[in-house]
Every structure is written in C-alpha cells, then in structure tokens.
Amino acid sequence: MVLTRSQPTQARTRRRPTEGRRGLLARMPSWAPVLISIAVFLAAWQLLVTFGGISQLVLPSPLSVAEQVVIVTQQLFVGGFLAGQLWITVQEILLGFVLAVVVGVIVGIVVGLTSFGRRGIMPLFVLLDATPKIAFAPVFIAWFGFGIASKFLMAAFMSIFPIIVSTAQGVAAVEPDELKLFQSMKASRWDIFWKLRVHRALPYLFTGLKIAVVACLTGAVAAEFIGGGIGFGEQVRVAAARIALDRVFALIFFLSLLGLALFMSVAWLEKRLTFWNVRS
Template identity: 50%
Template sequence: MSDLTLPAAQEEDTVWVKKASWIDRVPRPIAMALLFVAFITLWQLATSNGLVSPIVLPTPWRTAQDIVFVGQNLLSGTYMLSAFLITAQEVAWGFVIAVVLGAVLGILVGETAFGERAVMPYIVAIDTMPKIAFAPLFVAWLGFGISSKVALAAFVSIFPVIVGTAAGLHAADNNARMLFQSIGASRLQTLIRLKIPAGLPHFFTGVKIASVSVVAGAIAAEFLGGGKGFGELIRVAASQLDTPRVFSLILYLSLLGSLMYGLVIWAQRRLVFWHKSTAAEQAER
C-alpha cells in the first residue's frame, strides 16, 4: 500500500501564498507622488480644455501662485498671519476643552451605571443632531468673540473622545480585573492603574478624530458667527469669486489640521508605545 502522506517540505510548497500585486509593491513616497502628478494632470486638462470655468476651478498654476502669495504673507507677519493665529488659537483651545471634558464624560459613562444609563442616551441624542446648526446659539450665548468659536470647535470634536474613553475602560483583560479584585484594589486604584492604561489606545483613537474635526468646527463658527480668522478670509474670498485664494487658505488650514493630528500621533507613540497598533504604525513608517 503506497504512502499517500506528503513530506513536510512538499506540504509547504503546496500552500497557496497570495503574492502582492505590482501596485502594492510600489514604495509609499513614489505612489503618493504619482497620484499627485495624475491629479494635477487631470486638473490641468479640465481647465485648459474649457470643461470647467476658470471662475469655478482655477488652473493649477494660478492656484500655486496664490499659495506662494499666502505663504509669503504668513511669513512676513501681515494680516494673514494674525488671522491664522486667531484660528489656531480657537482650534487649540477647542481641542483642549474637548479632550479634557470628553475624557471626564467618558469616564463617567464607562465607569458608572448612572453615566451609562442616564447620561449616555443624551450624549447619543445630541451627537445625532447637526452640530453646525448650534453655531447661532453659541453666538447668542457667548457673543461674536473668540469664545463662541472655541465652544463650537469643542462641541463638534468632543463626542469621539467620549466614545473612545468609554470604550477603552471596557478593554481591560478580565484576568487582570480578577487579579486586582483578589489583591483588594479599590475601584479608584483599578481605574487608575488598570483600566485607564489599558484604554489609552481607544482614547487616542477618539482624540485623533477630534484633532481633525476641531478645525472644521472653528471654521464653521467663523462662517456663521463672524470673526477675524481664516474662516472670515475664506468667506470674503468666496464672496468675491476669488477661488484661488479659497483653495490657498483651505490648504493652509489643512496643514494646521495635519499638525494637530501629528501632535496626537507623537503623544500616542510616547504614551502607548507598548500597544501592538502603535508598534505596527512605527514599523510601516
């Protein structure tokens, strides 16, 4: 009777291994550069062939010129720098308030039955509402100054922090919970030494979302409630059909959002270096 068992080496050879396609093997910088060139090419073709009006969509060269112009104004310290600093201040304060207050509410929701049963339904109900529609209310309550912009920026970005914090408190291992109970740890000690450290990856997930949405909240508040920041400059440029200026200002706002996101990533790598997701991100880079 013949032996139908394959040798171990032959068994390994028969295992189907999925090979990465050529597009997946392209290095990230090259892939990003190629995608950018393709985007600019399509943009140029759309404007040069008259498919889109220059008033609606300016040429890439005209937009690049305005980007340089805005950058020079920011470096020279003119009114654009003052407007940018005002928006940055609104974003920074809104982000800090969202993180601190969101963490407190997240702990209340994730750690107490009262928070889960009584507070969480109201948080979910408010989160389903169009938050930008609250801008006139914040202006009526806090005036046309910076306070209303900070309040709306925090209001827009606080909900991911609440959810991330509450979810993180439930991420602790059950065996670790039992160990803390067996050694007589108090509820506060378990929270500080076990649940909060174990929940930091979830917390930072919410904070990363908040770092991006806070910029949108501040700009929306300037659109609807006046102000002296970049949102006001965009509104004026749009009213004058100066689309290159609108694109330029939006680009620098995206740099502000990227800076906020980068700071959160930096903090996560310093505080949650032990987590596998953080290690994977570092390995990819």
C-alpha cells in the same frame, strides 16, 4: 524530452517581464505612487481648464492656485495679516480641544463605570451627536458673541462625542481576570482605576482624540464662517464672496495642512504615551 525541457524555459521567459514590473513597483518608495497620482490629477485639472472652455471664475487652474499658495505662504512667513488670522484659528482649535478632552474624559469615565452614565447620560450625547451640529453655530454666537469664545466652544462641541465614546469603551475594556488579579492583591479602587483602567483606556482614548482634533478644526472654521470678523475661516468666506476661488483653494490647502499637522501631533503623542501598545 526536448519539448519537456524547453517548456519551463519558455515559461520563465514569459514571466520575466511581469516579474520585472513587479520588481520596479516594489523598489519604488511608498510615497512615489501618491506623488504620481497627484501629478496626474493636477495635469488633468490643468488640461480641463485650458482646453475645456471652463471659466477661471468657476474653476481656477492649478497654476493660479499655486500662485496664491505662494502669496499666502509669504504672508504667513513674514508675519502678515493672514498669519495673525491663522493664529486666531489655532487658538480656537487648541482651546476647544483642551475643553473637549477635559469634559469628554470625565463624562466618558462616568459613562463607562456607572449604570447611570450608560442609561442616563450617554443617550443625551447620542441625541446631540445625531443632530446636525453645524446648526448650533448661530446659537453659540448668540450666546457668547462674535469673539473667540463662541468659536472654541463650537469646536469643543463638535469634537467631544468621540472622546466620550472612546474613553467609556476604554475604561470598560478591563478583562475579568485582570480585575480579579488586582483584587486578589488587595489593590485599592484608586490603584485599580489608575494602574489598570487608565492603562487599558489610553489606546482607545487616542483613537477618539485623533478624530476629535480634526473635528475641532471643522467646528472652529464653521463658527468663523457664520460668526465672521476673525479667523482663517473668515478669510475663506471673504475670498469666496469676492469670487476669488483661486484664493479660496489656497486657503483651504493651508487649513488641510493644519488639520494634518494636528492629527500627526496627536499620533506622535500616542506613540510616546502608549509605547507598550502594539497597535500604536
């Protein structure tokens, strides 16, 4: 009996360190592991540059990148040259996104509700999406010039496909019983479309919009790389041409923040407009 009583005590004693570690991880904020991972990555990066014999021209250290981040931040806040270039890129993204939403939703509705759309229109967009869309940037620049028009049209072109697919899937996702219910209540085609199909399609649409808004950023920056002259992406190209990779990393950091802000804005709008949807 003595051995039988002592065994659970020993088991509890052995479990305490593990339970303590699990409790510590559970008490940590959700963002703490991310910060720890970033800190470890930056420390390894700095050690690699410092003791690995790698030239700063090939791989700048995190400290030099941080210095450039501070410099760029100062220029952005005081309304300097980079602030104007970033605003141009934002305009290109917003114009391209609005155009992609308008055209993509219209085409998606046609694809989702008509046989001609599914058989005649959708295969063309699938073919376009299967091509390397970045290769169309010189075409847009040749057609629409080196100004903002070619940039936001390229952004729309890069982002329209997920909007079409999500809209088509959403308007076609109506359950047969729901449709019969509306028909039994003598609802008009407009009521069925607006109150049933659009209501059902919104969560699908916002899934496509979150993908599309990031693709808009990619399209605008890619067009600036090739078209040159204006935009934040052009400043990345200029810095890379000067082999100022610390500046390149700093500018890419701010483009990443811009993409995150755009994504979070669409996600915030999704929660406001689809508050009834559990998934959002």
